[in-house]
């Protein structure tokens with residue numbers, strides 16, 4: 001059947017969901033075009049169906065397609081950034097890498113080479129896993145493209161800086177120790193976020209600290225809040241080339257049951273999305289979302305969360321295509337919470353018919369958001 005797509009600024013966007021129902025047709029991420037349907041991509045989304053490195057529940061090999069299926073409801077305008085990511089730049093779904101499920105070493109080589117191929121023309125890469133083993137070859141490719149060790153934020157319940165499992169050095173619990181050993185990371189600017197749960201011993205933390213990682217625990221996010229968390233991360237990393245690796249188990253099992261090594265006491269999907277929105281202007285060069293295991297998911301809870309995390313990461317990449325320095329600028333929703341000045345005209349909620357540009361949308365002290373007419377909007 002013929003595809004009817006949204007097109008803007010010369011970029012081929014998602015299938016138009018006002019013309020073709022969201023649930024129809026084969027799934028690509030956010031209903032975006034395939035990479036072979038566009039001349040080139042500024043941002044490529046690629047799947048890595050690989051879970052041979054897991055230590056507990058298997059199943060993340062089915063993660064990428066689950067996230068694609070759960071991403072059908074994403075709409076083209078992101079009010080939190082006041083950005084239309086698929087208009088600002090060309091985003092395309094590059095399909096899945098063909099990785100060997102029986103040979104981890106060969107799989108790692110394949111992932112590294114495919115990531116280099118996909119970024120050869122300057123495209124940024126958002127990778128959907130797969131288990132966390134895949135972060136190592138992705139970081140190798142990212143550091144090679146950056147031409148220097150990269151800053152990294154690692155959202156995860158776990159440290160993933162262990163040494164070996166059953167003598168194996170390349171697993172989903174070891175990628176970031178290997179990455180430090182290989183000199184891929186700027187050890188002045190690396191941190192875990194959302195860490196929690198029992199460890200094998202205090203040595204785990206000592207080793208991790210020695211490698212240079214900061215730790216923002218799940219409890220830290222609760223006690224200090226999102227804005228303080230964002231401010232500390234922004235101070236530490238600045239505008240260095242940044243890679244973000246999101247293990248979906250950073251979310252509480254209530255928000256992401258479909259994963260391999262769940263830990264109670266995680267952050268919420270709201271907190272994770274708001275933290276990423278606070279990274280406005282930071283130099284995101286690549287990202288991954290891993291450990292989505294659909295066999296343990298219910299009602300697409302985990303898939304929906306992962307698809308929205310991907311949408312915010314792409315929005316950050318797309319926001320950087322807009323002229324001007326946005327480093328440290330609040331996003332629309334955060335601005336609403338921050339102060340009355342921003343509240344007058346929060347990004348993404350232009351006054352339109354309710355007043356002159358810049359005039360108060362709401363009186364101080366009144367409810368923040370009035371009901372808005374959404375006639376003709378597509379759900």
Ligand SMILES: [Mn+2]
Pocket residue numbers: 132156158160172247291
């Ligand atoms: Mn992990």
